[in-house]
Amino acid sequence: MNAPDADRFPECPTSWYLYCRSRDLGRRPLSRNLLGRRLVAFRTASGKIAIIDGRCAHLGADLGAGCVHGEAIQCAFHHWEYGTDGRCVLVPAKPQAAARFQLSAYPVVERHGFVFVFNGPEALFPLPFFPDADPGEFIASEPFDEVLLCPWWMVGANVFDVQHFRAAHDRKLIDTPAVDCPSPYARRITANFTVLGDTLRDRLVRRFAGERVRMTFTDWCGNIIFATPTFRRTASYGMLITEPLGPNRVHVHGIVFVPRSRSRMGQTLFDPMHAKVRRYFIKAFLHSDARLGTKGLTYNPAGLFDCDGELIRYFDWLASLPSAACGVTPRKKACGLVDTNLLYPQSS
Ligand code: FES
Ligand SMILES: [Fe+2]
Structure with a gap:
């Protein structure tokens, strides 16, 4: 009976991750590094939470420095806007160009005062909870x-x-x-x-x-x-x-x-x-x-x-899990995992 070699494991599981606490996501967007990618979360005017790639498709500005504009997030640099599905919906200097740009969007669940994100375009399974328990x-x-x-x-x-x-x-x-x-x-x-x-x-x-x-x-x-x-x-x-x-x-x-x-x-x-x-x-x-x-x-x-x-x-x-199924975190591809700040630095 032999255990698998370390290179059989992906750099990160294809799964749900804790992005932030709900109260951390106020009227401003919140960007952070997760699994080597810059992501941004925002809550729209109607209350929907979205998490999309955090770098603007124009010149790569951090969308966390932008603001929420109705149901979209607006980049602070030239005011391009993106919807909750990551589609660019406004390029002020050339409106007909917006349809050419799209950022990746990720499944999100808000539960128990926390925001969870799945690191793939579609969740492979619903956000789990204790067996036979109602959240x-x-x-x-x-x-x-x-x-x-x-x-x-x-x-x-x-x-x-x-x-x-x-x-x-x-x-x-x-x-x-x-x-x-x-x-x-x-x-x-x-x-x-x-x-x-x-x-x-x-x-x-x-x-x-x-x-x-x-x-x-x-x-x-x-x-x-x-x-x-x-x-x-x-x-x-x-x-x-x-x-x-x-x-x-x-x-x-x-x-x-x-x-x-x-x-x-x-x-x-x-x-x-x-x-x-x-x-x-x-x-x-x-x-x-x-x-x-x-x-x-x-x-x-x-x-x-x-x-x-x-x-x-x-x-x-x-x-043996199909960790590469979504194609976002391929096995053994260096995804440059980046350190993050502790979310709860005050906890002992
Ligand atoms: S970098 Fe975002 S609009 Fe130009
Ligand atoms: Fe233990």
């Missing part, structure tokens, strides 16, 4: 983030690395994990664990949630992971969404969800506090992974053998 019945916590020094595919692999739960998380595996693929783009692992550990956090977990936990992780394309640890008395919902920054750097965003209360009072008083508590526990659980990841991890297929079987099968599955 409208959940609220999101404040996100947290970290930049890890490893290839992007090492992040999703973490949950298929069955051995590390005992060593890094004080969770003892008590049965054989079940693995399936609920979608051609998703791989899921479910396993039961006993909560070990003497930290205050683990003692609180055993006392208030229970000492057995059923963990389900659903991985979409290697860059979106939904974790649902289910205890006898409660369940948590954590999402990681990653963005490759280069061959050995990956930006990981974490968002924790809690079910929305039915009453208005519950939504106002209880839900935000509930989300903070869950966020604390999930972030603390991930601390050992983050601590190792920030100091650097390498992908070494020669170091994997039989006892890493689930991990090897995950890498095989991931390397």
